[in-house]
Amino acid sequence: MSLEGRIALVTGGSRGIGKSVVETLAAKGAKVAFIYRSSKESADKLVAELAEKGAEVIGIQGDVANKAEADKAIAEVIAKWGRLDILVNNAGIIKDGLLAIMEEDAWQSVINTNLGSVYNFCQGAMRQMMSQRYGRIINMSSVAAEFGNQGQVNYAASKGGIQGLTRCLATEIGRRNITVNAVAPGFIETDMTEAVRNAAGGDIKKQIPLKRLGKPEDIANAVAFLASEDAAYITGHVLVVDGGLTLGGF
Numbered sequence: 001m002s003l004e005g006r007i008a009l010v011t012g013g014s015r016g017i018g019k020s021v022v023e024t025l026a027a028k029g030a031k032v033a034f035i036y037r038s039s040k041e042s043a044d045k046l047v048a049e050l051a052e053k054g055a056e057v058i059g060i061q062g063d064v065a066n067k068a069e070a071d072k073a074i075a076e077v078i079a080k081w082g083r084l085d086i087l088v089n090n091a092g093i094i095k096d097g098l099l100a101i102m103e104e105d106a107w108q109s110v111i112n113t114n115l116g117s118v119y120n121f122c123q124g125a126m127r128q129m130m131s132q133r134y135g136r137i138i139n140m141s142s143v144a145a146e147f148g149n150q151g152q153v154n155y156a157a158s159k160g161g162i163q164g165l166t167r168c169l170a171t172e173i174g175r176r177n178i179t180v181n182a183v184a185p186g187f188i189e190t191d192m193t194e195a196v197r198n199a200a201g202g203d204i205k206k207q208i209p210l211k212r213l214g215k216p217e218d219i220a221n222a223v224a225f226l227a228s229e230d231a232a233y234i235t236g237h238v239l240v241v242d243g244g245l246t247l248g249g250f
Contacts, residue, residue: 001228004029007081008227009074009125011035011064011117012091014043016190017140020216021088022046024224026055030086033058033077037091064091064117065109074124083132086227087125089118089139092158096151107154114158118165122180126173135178136227139166140219141238143186143246159184163238170236179235181226186242188214209244 008025012018013034022034023046032050036043036059043059050057060076062069077084092114095106118139129135144152145159163182170180187204205211222241225231240246 001224001230002029003086003224003228006030006085006227007077007083008032008086008088009034009077009084009121010088010090011121012037014039014046014059017185017188017216017219018088018090019046020220021090021223022057023050024217024220025086025088025227026050026053026057028224028228030227031056031081033060033073033080035060035062035064035073035091037061037063064120065112067120070117070120071124074121074128078128084125084128085132085134086136087121087129087138088223088227089121089137089162091117092140094152094155096155098151099153102154110154111158111161114155115161115165118162122165122169126169126178129178130173130176133177135173135176136231137166137169137178137180138223138226139180139182141166141182141184143184143240143242145184147246166238167236174235179226179231181231181234181236182238183219183222183226184238184240184242185219186214186240186245188216188219190216207245207248208242209247212243214241214243 008030010022013022014036022032026032047057047059060073062073095110139162141162142159144156145163166180166182
């Protein structure tokens, strides 16, 4: 499952799942650019670590919710490497709270970052992919899109929107040899999900048939598969990677 010669762009790539995606795509031979917002030290460290392994990786600072900055980042990747083959929309935030007391900013910032960024980068990237008649778009959703969790109306709405966008876009650009899929992680061991995991305590693992939390590389491997030629006839699909959590719901 080689990605040799492919050019990839990953949003939210300096930590957590995004970092693992960058590492995995690079290990499989792709040249990778990733977007980060504020953690420059982490981004520079990741670039240096992968350079030592012989990988060609660059970090681009920017706000994924800003359309102009998204377009600029895409243009930078194309200017550097001449094409764009793989887009992974991974950037996301959580601002949990019950709807009755949710501040407007908690709603808007989650929707704009999680869902708005997918629009921003898909629209910019698909133009290049359509002209080269090849592309792989992988959007990061969540099991929260299908199974309601109290205090996550904004997050669930953003991730549900991503699934709908994924399916519709797949029908629009499939004729140009571009696949569009989503990955829906369950409980994964990352900094972003730490508060949720701590609140649930040991009960989380009891609900998972595999009896363990997911690791970022579990998601990264699924992304790499969908980005590869092995998945060339899969599009409009939401791949759930949750250790079986959703077999019985929440």
